[in-house]
Amino acid sequence: MHCLLIYDIPNDRARQKVADACLDYGLQRLQYSAFCGDLTRTHQRALFVEIKRRLGRRSGNVQLFSLDTPAWNGRRVLAQEGNDDD
Numbered sequence: 001m002h003c004l005l006i007y008d009i010p011n012d013r014a015r016q017k018v019a020d021a022c023l024d025y026g027l028q029r030l031q032y033s034a035f036c037g038d039l040t041r042t043h044q045r046a047l048f049v050e051i052k053r054r055l056g057r058r059s060g061n062v063q064l065f066s067l068d069t070p071a072w073n074g075r076r077v078l079a080q081e082g083n084d085d086d
Contacts, residue, residue: 002072003027003044005035009060017054018062021047041066 005022009015019029025047027035039047044064051062 001038001040001044002067002069003037003039004030004065004067005047005062006065007033007060007062009033009055009058009062011058011060014055014058014060018051018060021050021054025050 005027007015007018009018015033019035022035023029025037025039025043027037027039030036044066048062048064055062
């Protein structure tokens with residue numbers, strides 16, 4: 001199942017640990033604090049348990065959205081390379 005995981009974690013070390021967990025589960029980074037990929041419900045639950053473990057007692061907000069195929073295919077993406085020197 002397609003999923004989108006986003007987070008807001010103030011602590012740099014905890015944030016990196018959570019990002020590493022997402023990569024360990026095969027998710028791809030969309031932005032600094034956003035990952036996407038295909039995970040079964042079982043893997044989604046396991047990833048959330050792992051994220052909770054890695055976050056420990058530090059503050060954070062982690063959200064996982066499961067998206068069906070029509071919702072995933074209906075997303076709009078603007079990824080543009082440009083000249084940022086202006």
